[in-house]
Amino acid sequence: MKTKALRHGEIAFVAIKKLPDNLTKATTNIIVTGSHGNNHTFSGGSLYLLPKLEGYIMGYLVAENTTLYHPEHGDEKGEAKLPDGVYEIRKQQEFTPEGLVPVID
């Protein structure tokens, strides 16, 4: 069965059944800070960020009437509606001769 995912620039929201245990709810609405000042942010729902990247996984989002914001990814207002659900947040990485490195944009 195919994994269902939604992509927002260099991050992907992968649908999962439930949250892992022992997560701490984030107090920020910034999912990822962009290197050029363009952050991926959201409204609606709960964000759980891991202290550091675990493989590709950087955190989790329980989406409830969630809108994602980024000036360059979304509609003309930079908004994207994420369907309600539980998501694993993955950061895109690229292959280099030295190994995998997170995509910096």
Add this chain to the structure above:
Amino acid sequence: MEYSQQTADLIDRMCRYVEREDFKLDEKVAKEKILQTYDLFNLPRPKKVVWCKDIFDKKYVTALDSAGSAWSAGSAGSAWSARSAWSAWSALSAWSAGSAGSAWSALDYDFDWFVIEHEYCANRKDNLGDEPNENDKKYLAYSELLLEALEAGLGYRVESEDTLYLVPTPVIRIDEQNRFHSTKEPAIRWKGGAEQYYLRGVRFDQDWWQKIVNDELDPETIFAIDNLEHRRIAYEYMDKTKMKQLKDFKVLDEQVDEKGNQMKIVSFTVKGVDESLKYYNCFCPSTGREYFVGTDKDKCIEAKAASFGLSDVGWVNEW
């Protein structure tokens, strides 16, 4: 957004000081206008006024640090998130937000509210609600003084220990999408002060900026750039016939993605690396920008999924 002619004129005034072609600073007028904002609220004027060359000036940064702790970062943040990009000045203000923590010290940091309040007061026919009161009038008077100071060339101010530190407005260059951009000169510069180079809203060191705009980079160098946005811009400015210079250049796979955009896997070899380098070539579904992402896969679909550590994905939506 529909608004009255008077508000349209106000926005034009805001755009004019940001889009000015060259430096303009009338120190006397600018200083007096900003000091009049103290008079407006019956506050004592600061004892001393110090001009700084740019917002990175040590005196200014130190004053910002000491004054900033008393400011609510939360309120500044919410103002930014509410800001729309409908005019050039928002580009400058948004940039200030990320520079030296100076967002709130920009004279126009609150100017989206100035526009809204101005429209509310000036266009009573189309705006329901109570009649404007004294506070509305005072806010407009305050904002008008700030605008006049901006028109005289003042961009930023901060007060610390009874001293008012002032910084002129930089000259900026933007593209048609209000992003900092210039292929000819710094996109942001202060007279005798800082200069910053941008292409399509992406900042570069002067050395890299010069090489990119003069198309002096070879494709090997461009593909080795670690920042994806820098790589994308450098590739955009590169004469594409240079791709033929890449040794053993091949297109391994070509597909169309779920959004109808072309995807490719390209490979080539470079000096000093035994194995071929492979890149997943794709287009952003929102901006249409072209990217090259390093991969070890031969097929586009696999490369896209693998870049997120996945293997068999149904992409429900993409932005």
